[in-house]
Amino acid sequence: MADNLYEQLGGGPAIDAAVDIFYRKVLSNDAISGFFDSTDMEEQRAKQKSFLTMVFGGPSQYSGKDMRAAHAPLVEKGLNDSHFDAVAGHLQETLDELGVPADLAAKVMAIAAGTRDDVLNR
Amino acid sequence: MTLRFNGAEIPCPQGSTVLDALIEADQSVEYSCKNGICQTCVLRADRGAVPAESQVGIKDTLKALGYFLPCVCLPEGSLEISVPEDADLLGRARVVSKETLSPSVSRLVIEPATPLYYRAGQFLNLRRDDGLTRSYSLASVPHLDPHLEFHIKTLPGGEMSTWIRDDVSPGQPLEFGGPNGACFYLPEHPEQNLLLIGNGTGLAPLIGIARDALHSSHHGDVYLYHGSRHVAGIYLHEDLLELQTLFPNFHYVPCLSGDAPPQGYRAGRAEAVALGDFPDLTNWRIYLCGYPPMVNAAQRKCYLAGARMDDIHADPFELKELRSSPRD
Numbered sequence: 001m002a003d004n005l006y007e008q009l010g011g012g013p014a015i016d017a018a019v020d021i022f023y024r025k026v027l028s029n030d031a032i033s034g035f036f037d038s039t040d041m042e043e044q045r046a047k048q049k050s051f052l053t054m055v056f057g058g059p060s061q062y063s064g065k066d067m068r069a070a071h072a073p074l075v076e077k078g079l080n081d082s083h084f085d086a087v088a089g090h091l092q093e094t095l096d097e098l099g100v101p102a103d104l105a106a107k108v109m110a111i112a113a114g115t116r117d118d119v120l121n122r
Numbered sequence: 123m124t125l126r127f128n129g130a131e132i133p134c135p136q137g138s139t140v141l142d143a144l145i146e147a148d149q150s151v152e153y154s155c156k157n158g159i160c161q162t163c164v165l166r167a168d169r170g171a172v173p174a175e176s177q178v179g180i181k182d183t184l185k186a187l188g189y190f191l192p193c194v195c196l197p198e199g200s201l202e203i204s205v206p207e208d209a210d211l212l213g214r215a216r217v218v219s220k221e222t223l224s225p226s227v228s229r230l231v232i233e234p235a236t237p238l239y240y241r242a243g244q245f246l247n248l249r250r251d252d253g254l255t256r257s258y259s260l261a262s263v264p265h266l267d268p269h270l271e272f273h274i275k276t277l278p279g280g281e282m283s284t285w286i287r288d289d290v291s292p293g294q295p296l297e298f299g300g301p302n303g304a305c306f307y308l309p310e311h312p313e314q315n316l317l318l319i320g321n322g323t324g325l326a327p328l329i330g331i332a333r334d335a336l337h338s339s340h341h342g343d344v345y346l347y348h349g350s351r352h353v354a355g356i357y358l359h360e361d362l363l364e365l366q367t368l369f370p371n372f373h374y375v376p377c378l379s380g381d382a383p384p385q386g387y388r389a390g391r392a393e394a395v396a397l398g399d400f401p402d403l404t405n406w407r408i409y410l411c412g413y414p415p416m417v418n419a420a421q422r423k424c425y426l427a428g429a430r431m432d433d434i435h436a437d438p439f440e441l442k443e444l445r446s447s448p449r450d
């Protein structure tokens with residue numbers, strides 16, 4: 001049955017529940033909202049969905065190389081560990097608000113942590 | 123199952139998606155992910171019902187118009203479909219009247235040669251005989267008004283808007299494309315509160331949406347915030363006050379960001395006043411029309427105030443050339 005993380009978390013519907021909570025947090029945080037300052041909010045939100053699908057262990061085609069490419073322009077604009085920590089913090093808060101059990105939340109946070117070097121292009 | 127597309131009858135075998143059937147029949151169609159995600163292949167079902175799975179991710183308003191994703195559509199019956207842009211054929215119309223609403227806004231009323239099916243709040247692309255084309259929002263409501271109405275703000279040096287103000291008179295022929303746009307009233311949730319925010323002629327689609335809702339027995343509250351820098355820019359004050367006396371659930375709030383507000387007006391930008399009045403927009407449906415920086419900023423603020431993205435309809439009046447000077 002629900003043997004992988006993505007299914008244990010509730011799959012697509014769980015992502016849908018998480019995306020608005022997460023995206024609102026990111027947009028409300030002045031320390032990082034500038035990175036998400038695109039006028040096309042629908043597109044931005046779709047990318048938040050990709051982000052969540054990936055860290056929820058869902059079907060995701062992104063390689064480490066893709067992660068580097070997607071974030072390289074942001075690194076040029078100054079993306080650093082403090083921004084990464086802020087995003088990770090909002091992810092943790094989102095999981096808390098959704099009542100995700102601690103063991104599953106820890107797995108999500110571990111996936112996110114594993115992307116740090118790619119996201120920061122190190 | 124049979125598909126009707128560009129005048130051709132195309133067989134769609136059991137288990138085949140609409141997109142695969144079209145590709146198999148050598149129809150030229152745009153597509154990319156074939157997975158119901160990228161929306162590159164979106165088509166419109168003009169006749170026949172499409173399964174709900176093929177409309178996942180499509181805005182409610184576009185769903186209502188029959189937009190669907192053929193790459194994930196296993197049809198349950200025959201369909202008549204078209205490429206959305208192809209529906210954008212030119213229609214013919216004649217000017218019925220032109221009237222001054224304020225020193226810089228004209229009301230233009232036109233009559234199409236054949237009745238036009240549209241929804242209040244959509245826009246037409248008006249085309250002069252030399253090909254000059256600009257978008258204007260419909261201020262009229264199909265089931266209430268006999269003709270099509272527009273509110274056109276004169277921009278200094280603006281080609282179409284000054285031509286309309288100076289040279290257009292009754293009888294003038296015009297062509298148009300459309301209707302286009304997904305900014306219109308949806309009757310599915312008559313209890314939902316509606317927040318309408320517009321500045322300048324952004325009022326045009328909003329008054330259509332408001333009247334459409336009110337006359338369709340909408341019973342949630344309908345708040346209309348109209349913003350301008352100057353009193354003269356609040357160009358339908360009397361009409362809207364009257365609408366307010368006819369419908370107790372309609373609330374009209376004129377806002378002035380420049381002039382000191384006389385009795386009955388509020389001070390500040392329309393979106394700021396509205397968000398101040400309603401800091402929690404959970405479950406509201408929102409329409410934002412007019413000056414693009416206002417629309418984009420308000421979209422973000424409304425989302426942060428709790429509105430669902432699908433419930434926010436943004437209609438920025440982008441000018442042809444990108445300009446930084448504000449319009450109001």
Ligand SMILES: Cc1cc2nc3c(=O)[nH]c(=O)nc-3n(C[C@H](O)[C@H](O)[C@H](O)COP(=O)(O)OP(=O)(O)OC[C@H]3O[C@@H](n4cnc5c(N)ncnc54)[C@H](O)[C@@H]3O)c2cc1C
Nearest residue numbers: 256257258259274275277278279280281282283323439440
């Ligand atoms: C979806 C949509 C709906 C709209 N609905 C409405 C509506 O309901 N009512 C309405 O009034 N408008 C509406 N608009 C705006 C409208 O389409 C036109 O853009 C507007 O009327 C200006 O057109 P114009 O030909 O008069 O001006 P344009 O000739 O296109 O000029 C636009 C402005 O730029 C300046 N400009 C142009 N070219 C130059 C140049 N080379 N150098 C310096 N300055 C320049 C002009 O002075 C003018 O101020 C809508 C737009 C969109 C996209």
Ligand code: HEM
Nearest residue numbers: 032035036047050051054062070083084087088112115119
């Ligand atoms: C926690 C680890 C992170 C992961 C797993 C991750 C994942 C992703 C993914 C999958 C995309 C979509 C790429 C695409 O489809 O183009 C993306 C885009 C984006 N990410 Fe991240 N991300 C992370 C951290 C961050 C951080 C810390 C920031 C900035 C504070 C950030 C800002 C962005 C932005 C702005 C985009 C959109 C780029 C664009 O518009 O093309 N991300 N991210």
